[in-house]
Amino acid sequence: MSKEKDDNYWRDRLTPQEFDVCRLAGTERPFSGEYWNCFEDGIYRCRCCGEPLFSSDSKFDAGCGWPSFDAEASPGVVAERPDNSHGMQRTEILCASCGCHLGHVFPDGPTETGLRYCVNSLSVKLDQAAGPDDHKDPAEE
Numbered sequence: 689m690s691k692e693k694d695d696n697y698w699r700d701r702l703t704p705q706e707f708d709v710c711r712l713a714g715t716e717r718p719f720s721g722e723y724w725n726c727f728e729d730g731i732y733r734c735r736c737c738g739e740p741l742f743s744s745d746s747k748f749d750a751g752c753g754w755p756s757f758d759a760e761a762s763p764g765v766v767a768e769r770p771d772n773s774h775g776m777q778r779t780e781i782l783c784a785s786c787g788c789h790l791g792h793v794f795p796d797g798p799t800e801t802g803l804r805y806c807v808n809s810l811s812v813k814l815d816q817a818a819g820p821d822d823h824k825d826p827a828e829e
């Protein structure tokens with residue numbers, strides 16, 4: 689995982705709330721985000737770098753107040769690392785491209801993958817122009 693951009697770079701490009709969650713691994717309050725109750729079709733992209741991370745096809749209602757997915761959009765786009773903060777053993781999930789904090793993944797998902805990717809709305813942005821099966825970037829900038 690590369691993390692070439694420093695905090696000042698992101699501070700200029702994100703709102704203070706986005707910066708806190710994406711770059712400082714904060715957590716938005718449950719039921720406060722933009723997407724926990726959103727079931728529109730599209731691709732959820734990294735808020736920081738635009739990488740496609742999750743498809744609306746894999747989104748389900750976990751009732752936890754955060755957007756939840758049972759799979760990443762394509763293998764390897766979501767990175768994982770152990771998080772033992774707050775006295776818990778959890779697995780943090782990050783954008784593999786830019787290191788943006790996304791949330792945590794839990795092994796208690798109700799679907800056949802058995803996984804529950806619990807994601808902050810502030811870490812992603814829904815791209816409704818992209819079909820749920822379109823996992824590729826339309827154009828590199």
Ligand SMILES: [Zn+2]
Pocket residue numbers: 734735736737738739783784785786787788
């Ligand atoms: Zn990213």
